[in-house]
Amino acid sequence: MAVAPAEFPPPFDPSRHIGAPTDPEDERLEVGVAIVGGGPAGLACAVRLTQLLENEPELAEQLGEVPVAVLEKGKVCGAHNLSGANVRPSALQELFPGEGPEDWPVYQTVEDDAVYLLTKKRALPLVPMPPNFRNHGNYTMSVAKLSRFLAERAEEAGVYLLTETTADKLLVEDRIVRGVRSGDKGRDREGNQLGNFEPGSDLMAKATVLAEGTLGHLTNCALDYYDLHGSQPQRWELGVKEIWEVPKPLTKVIHTMGWPLRKAAKHNEFGGSFIYPMGEDKLCIGMVIGLDYTDATVSCHDILQQFKTHPFVRDLLEGGKRVGWGAKTIPSGGYYAMPKHLAVPGMMIAGDAATMLNVPELKGIHYAMHAGIYAAEAIVESLKADPESVDFSGYEEKVRKSIIEKDMFKSRNMRQPFEKGFFVGGAIASAMTLTQGNFPGGQWDQEDDAEHAMVLGSASQDYPKPDGELTFDKLGSVFLSGNATRDDAPNHVRIQTHVPIEIAQTWVSMCPAQVYEIPEAQLENGAANVDVQVTASNCVQCGAITAKGGRLTMPEGGDGPLYQET
């Protein structure tokens, strides 16, 4: 049987997450600008705001005691951030003029890079290298560290960082966004209040910036409420990444395609790996796969484990030790999946939340930061002209005129052809690159990841047994993510819990953190419909479940991973 996850929609009521403030008026917290998400987009926005307000004392005064507040659900800024990442420095240069890589958390400037096509035994270098993979002059960074760095700069400049704080509800009155409500803390699994219960608060803001990153909770609610969905459905890829200490330094940035992903069109396995040096003694290695695959047994976590057993890769890790692990989805819908509008009255959307990610070039961090900077500039321009203004459409204009729009448009159709399989897709995408997207042109359709019918295939047959040295199991990986969420926290994952085995297996295999399990007895007796057990405290909030038929809501602030260097 083939059945699509979209047929089993999650029990989720978005109307509970958008609405008027509920706290009595004198108990509401007033801030100037509320930024949801302490990642590159949100923090670049915060830093830029403080820079601009320095020259606008009158406006700063009007914004009150807390001119800029950032809400971050992780324990610290960066705790939930994960990326490649080879970063184009343009946004850092704009935000901190006169500074250079020595002032920023940069491992190195990329001087050499290579792309390989992997077969089961061999690694064939692609010469000439596909131009989209070229990283010369970019900086290898850790986005978890970049966010910590930006948070430090923001705090020095007077930004209020509210870490371990979720934004659970968008405060809207007369269709104007007036701020956000933070999430409750201290409930047990049934939702009862514990001794340390702390209710959320209404945070009223003159401007709200949603910089929630991939699969943003409020962003998704707002896209529905304001009907902002792009002309094509959004889609995602899932990336799993490890940090290794290695005895011999890696000297170049490496990307691979091919094995262990299967090339035939029917599997629809689009993706590849990355291996980047992180200074002399460390490297990161990751696997990314599009979530439109159709084999329910596909597990990105285990494909990465399998990938490490390839002689070419094993050699790079020889004598090394795994020291970090994490997983995250990547919004890969591209230009046509971007929100129709990036600003509505009172609010703007920036960064991954707004799909500002260039899939073929594997770049998004500098777009996120540029977008944050534009949002800051638009807010100051608008409020300076009229302190009561809720019109931030200036932000959208800035983005539309920027490299974000330009780059996204060029690569607008590049992800779609890969549904035709690796080689045909690759040829079309190359033609697109060479012609800057003009050939074949038009708008290529794409499908929601959750609408692909799933079958019980054979991908899992080749996954290696974890040896604890080169290959690992999911629970060991979760441990390394720093996740120590309390066990009786409320379940923040919304799924249907009695579904066909194809759907249940999709979730079990897909989740890199072993959140979903099928009772052994039901697996053994071959039941067509099975129960799905959810261990929500394992969740590292990668977001994949939302892409594939479920819905991730906000856990308690501070829960989830504590990424250090991902």
Add this chain to the structure above:
Amino acid sequence: MSEILVYALHDDEGTFNNNSLGAISEASKLAAEIGGEATVLVVGDIDDAACAALGKYGAAKVYRAKSVPEGLAQPIVDAMAKVMTDNDISYALFGGGLLGFEIGAGLTARLNAGVTMEVTAVKADGDKLIAERPVLQDSAIVDVGYVGSPGIIIGRLNAFDVAENGSGDATVEDVEVELSEWSTRATMVTRGETGDEGVANIEDADILVGGGRGLGGKENFELAEQLAASMGGAVAATRAVVDAGWYPYATQIGQTGKTVAPKLYLAVGISGAIQHKVGMMSSENIVAINKDQNAPIFEFCDLGIVGDLHKIMPKLTEAIKAKKG
């Protein structure tokens, strides 16, 4: 002289806590190495004989503060601060547990001392002590020395083994302690075990039978209980099992549960995920029964049995009973 003071916690019946006794044994061993003595603070009305008997664990001297109430941190901070200051004592050593953490932290603030928490071992260096403390999720151990005096060392639960390495009675000296203003603002109403009725305190048990999902169901925990009973031990559980409602949370071992270090840990139906391992890996002997020979637990147990635990456990229980007669 480099003396070490240990606070000995007792219950309402006057029985001393195992972690405290472990700390006294450790202090006595360390004191011998740095050329000092192990001293103990006892609060409340404990008779001379019971205090003197702490000599068995190596205590040279017991300070008794009769008027200080047991169980609350601040009065005991008052007592320890006074004893340490009056007698020029260089170190305070705690065996672990929440009260020890609280008193240790308070004492550190009061005496402006250096403190190391979650200590798993202590060693002597000349006439100084060095505390060993695991960091980075227990993946590395750091040595912590003290540049000033006094130094406060707070052990991880069960870090120090109880050893009867002393000879003779300890001398007992009564001390008068004037309680601080804030120390009398709270009074102890009742003391008791938290958690579920009938669940043994797994942190104090010498023998633990840990049950995992491999047991197959709630009802099979009876097998584990019988086996534990035959050896005079207690039953513990993994997160998955507690999650499924098979066994109470108070018995959960691991990253988000309790940390134990019994003399024998018998793991039945436990795969040995790292989240569980960090809660029991300092057990002296680890024995595992699991049907999956690839289970990670076989990589760090001392003795592994691959087989059906439903068959092995009852037979093991019988055999132990028979041997014990």
